[in-house]
Amino acid sequence: MSVKEAIYAWYKTNGRHDLPWRQTNDAYKIYLSEIMLQQTQVKTVLERFYFPFLERFPTLQSVAVAPLDDVLKMWEGLGYYTRARNLHHTAIICKGVLPKNPEELGGLRGIGKSTAHAICSFAYHQALPILDANVKRVLCRYFALSIKDEKVLWEKAWKLLAVKHPYEHNQAMMDIGAMICTSKNPNCLACPLEFTCKGKNAPESYPKAVKKAKVPTKKRFALVVFQEGKLGLIQRKERLLHGLWGFVQVDEKPKGVHSLGKVAHTYSHFKLELEIIQGDALHVNVDGYFTEEEIESLALSTVDKKIIQKIFSSK
DNA sequence: CAGACGTGGTG
DNA sequence: TCACCAAGTCT
Structure with a gap:
């Protein structure tokens, strides 16, 4: 079994299939989850913000016609409030309907390349790779890369994506990053990539930690x-x-x-x-x-x- | 292109 | 108490 097949098989059995944004085809609901999850824990979004927001704003059009203050109120406590303002702006610009290609999506406020690809992959099942913190960490370890070079990582991500089930592959890579190939104490023994992983003997050193200036x-x-x-x-x-x-x-x-x-x-x-x-x-x-x-x-x-x-x- | 941008959880 | 992190993007 190739590593790609192992990833797919692992996902079928161990993936987080119960996440609500994986149980819908509604591009808005998937887009919303992607924005909320930027730099934010799944637990936080799931337990405190995702459902109340959808209750108040069930469609992108409902966001478009609402006052910005109402959107900010539903974002209260989630942080990175520019995300809420960008969401509101995007809803208006799109007239409640998201585009279906990565170029147009990536041109919208608050949607970068990774989020654009995630929406296209998860909502429209397009064969595009994603490159969030989870996938970056998995790739750096699997290929023993010390430096998070965006260009190199996108190339690696593209090559690994050449599979029959790109949707499941993308979800799997995120789940492996979140559940197995974690930042601290990775569980290599449970990892479907372990057999051919170049970094498994020193996972903590891929990618190499960069020192952060301490805050004033x-x-x-x-x-x-x-x-x-x-x-x-x-x-x-x-x-x-x-x-x-x-x-x-x-x-x-x-x-x-x-x-x-x-x-x-x-x-x-x-x-x-x-x-x-x-x-x-x-x-x-x-x-x-x-x-x-x-x-x-x-x-x-x-x-x-x-x-x-x-x-x-x-x- | 580093720094700005929030908050809550964890070891 | 504290550093670091968690589905990034914008300037």
């Missing part, structure tokens, strides 16, 4: 302003958390003010230490004032929800 810490101040029992909030305009609602933040500590405590939050590229300051409504510009109940319907980032929690728990 920023100390800032969150301003809490009340007006007639309502909280003053802004809708963020900067790149980080764009479109989400939250408290005004400043770099310098305002003078002669009352501190309500501190919250810390870690982003992918910096750590934030926030001191919560009771501000003066006359000197803080906000986009609106909201009751605790009204805030429930706004999309807030995790750090702002931490602040809300702090404010209302200490009362």
Whole structure:
């Protein structure tokens, strides 16, 4: 049995066939799963976001006609909110109908080459390889590649895809990466590629780990302003958390003010230490004032929800 | 083309 | 406590 046949056989028996986005032909539902799963654990998407989102937005057209704020609200807590804005934009541009070829798909906001191929493979059963983190790791180990060179990996992926069942092959490669050829403690004995794997004697060294610069810490101040029992909030305009609602933040500590405590939050590229300051409504510009109940319907980032929690728990 | 971009889980 | 990771894309 060739390695390709072994991969296929392994998938039939051991693949994650129960994943909901594998039990549909609806390109929108597959596209949505691909976007949600970018840099995000399957467990998180499955248990907290995929079904509620589809409940609120059952079709791409329903996303297209909805206000962006509603889409962001369903994305609240998932992170990388540009994905939600790109999804909304794409829904409008496509008029609710996704194209069926990788070139057009890849031209849409938020859809790169790997996601375009994944949609074409999983929704339309086209013979195109995918190259996500799982597949990259499997390929690097199987061919003993120390460096994740995109060009080389795409070539390897194309060659391995020359099989009778490209759909199953792609799903299998992801499942093997997620379940067997894991980043830490890979289970080589259970791997269908083990027999001819060039990296099995030192899987941890393929690909070679690259050192990440450790993230800086920023100390800032969150301003809490009340007006007639309502909280003053802004809708963020900067790149980080764009479109989400939250408290005004400043770099310098305002003078002669009352501190309500501190919250810390870690982003992918910096750590934030926030001191919560009771501000003066006359000197803080906000986009609106909201009751605790009204805030429930706004999309807030995790750090702002931490602040809300702090404010209302200490009362 | 490195860095920006969120969050929660894990060893 | 902390580094690293998890179905990447954009600038």
